[in-house]
Amino acid sequence: MDLIDTPQTGENSPEYTVAELSGAIKRVMEGEFSHVRLRAEVGRVSRPGSGHLYLDLKDDRAVISGVIWKGVAARLTTRPEEGMEVVATGRITTFPGQSKYQIVIEDIKPAGVGALMALLEKRKAMLAAEGLFDPGRKRPLPFLPEVIGVVTSPSGAVIRDILHRLRDRCPRKVLIWPVVVQGDKCAAQVAAAIEGFNRLTPGGALPRPDVLIVARGGGSVEDLWGFNEEIVARAAAASDIPLISAVGHETDTTLIDFVSDKRAPTPTAAAELAVPVRHELLAQLDSYESRLSHALSQGLARKDQRLRDMGRALPRAESLLDLPRQRLDFAASRLGPALIKSVQARRVRLANVSGSLRPATLRRHIDDSKRQLGQSAQRLGPALLRAVAQKRGALDLRAAALRPQNMLRDVADKSGRLDVVVDRLRQIARHQLETRRSRLEAIDRLRETLGYKATLRRGYAVVRGDGAVITGVAGACAAKTLEVEFADGRVQVGTPLPGAPGTEPGEKPQPTAAKKPRRAPPGQGSLF
C-alpha cells in the first residue's frame, strides 16, 4: 500500500459522507432541473393501488424513471400509455436511499401531430369497439325543432353563421351554451354543456332544445383537440337530444363527428340540417290544400259518374238467367259423353270380371262333372244288370205260366164259336137278300105302273125337239127336227116349217099339253 500511498493532487479536499454527497447531488439536481420539459417515449407503465402512476420515459439510448402523483394523475387529460410519444413537464428529484433519480411529472401531453393522430386512432378503435359509432344508434333529427341548443363560443363567426342561416330558412328559438372551444378547458366545458342541455326539462324556464348543434370553426389539430377527447365523445353519445356536430372545416374530422347523430361539414350546414326552409313548406302546404280540394271534388265527381254507370249497367232480369242457362247447356252437353263414359267404365269392369273367367275354371267344372258322371256311369252297369235280372225273374214267372196246350184249346174253342157265328151270318145274309129282292120287284112293278111309258100305252106320246122334250107350240116351231115317242118306239117327223104352228095339223096339242107334267128327261131311262 505504501507504493501507491503517494500523495496525489487534491488529496487535501474535504471528504463527503455518503449522505452529504447524496444531499449535495440532490440540491444540485433539483436546483438545476426544477422545471424541465422532456420529450420521450413512454416505456413500461404501472398503476399500483396507491393511485400514483409510475412510468419509464426513454429514447433509444437512455431511460429516466418518472412518477405522477395521484392528484396530478387525476387531472391529466392524456393518459400516458406505453409507446406513446409524449412531452412531459416536471422536475427532477433524487432518491438518495437507492442512488436513484426520477422525474416528477406535473403534466404530460402527446408530442406532435403524428402522436396526436395515433392517439385519436386508438380512441376511435376503442369507442367503435364499444359500439358508439353504430349506425343503429343514430337518431333522426326533428323536422321542425322548436328550440335549438347551440354549444359553441358566444362570440365569433361560428354562431353568427348559424344564426344567419337559421334566420334565412326558418326563425327559431336558439339557446346558446357558451364554451371555450380550444385549450385545456374545452373538452370538459363542451361535455358539461351537452349534459346540461339534456338535463333541462321540456317547457321549463329554460326550454329543453329539440336538437343540439356542437360547433367550432376551423383550426389546427391541436386547436380542435378538445373535440377529440373521450369525455366529449361519451357525452355526445349519451345525449338524448339529437345532436349535430360541426367542428372545423369539411376536411377535419374529430371524434365527436363519429358519435353525433349527424355530422355537418360546416356550422352553416349544421343550421341547414337543423331546420327546413319555411317558405318552401308554406308553398307545399298551399299545394296540399289545393290537392285536398281537388281530390275531394274529383272523388265526388267520380262517385257521381260511378253511380250513373252502375245505373246503366244494372243487368236486365233476363240476362241474369243467361249464366244458369249456359250452365244447363253445358251440363246437358256433358250428359251424353258421361253416359258413354259410364258404359265404358262398366265395360272395363266386365272385362276385368270376364278376365277371371278362364278356360281353366271351366275345365275344372267340366272335370268335376266328368268325375261325377264317371261315378254315376260306374253305378249304371250294375244297376242295369240288377234291373234286368229282376225283370227276367218276372218274365220267367210269366213264361212258366204260358202252356201251348192251353193256347191250342183256346184256339179250338174260339174257331168253333167262329164257325157258328159265320153260319148264322150266312143265313141272315141270304134271308135279307131274298127279302130285299122281293121288295124290289114290288117297287119296280109299282114304278112301271106309275111311269109315262105306261101312259104311252094308253095312247099318249112324247114330242122332242132337238133332243129336248117340247111342251108347247113355241118350242115345236123353234125346233129343227121333232121326234115323237110312242109306247112302241120313236118316229122322226119331217123337217121343221118356217110357217105358223097351224101348218102342223097332225100335231095333237092337247095330249102334249096333258103330258106336260109327266115329262121325263131321256136320261131317266138309263136308270133301268
Next chain:
Amino acid sequence: MDEIAVEEMSFEQAMAELERVLGLLERGDAPLEDSIGLYERGAALKKRCETKLREAEEKVAAITLDGAGAPAGTTAVDGL
C-alpha cells in the same frame, strides 16, 4: 296518430298526418262521408302546420352559468 288532437300535434306530426289524409283522399276509394271528413281534417291540419310555421320567430338567448357551471339564466343576444 288519431288520438292526438290536431291542435296538439307537432309540425312534423301534423305534416305527416296531412300527407296521409291527402293520400287517402287522392286514392279516391274513401266513402263519401269519409271524404268530406278527410277534407275537413286535412284543412285543419294544414292550418295547424301554417300556424306552427308562422308563429316561429327568432329569439336568441345565451345561457349564463353560475359558479358551479350550472345554468343560472339567460341573457339576450343581439347583433349577431
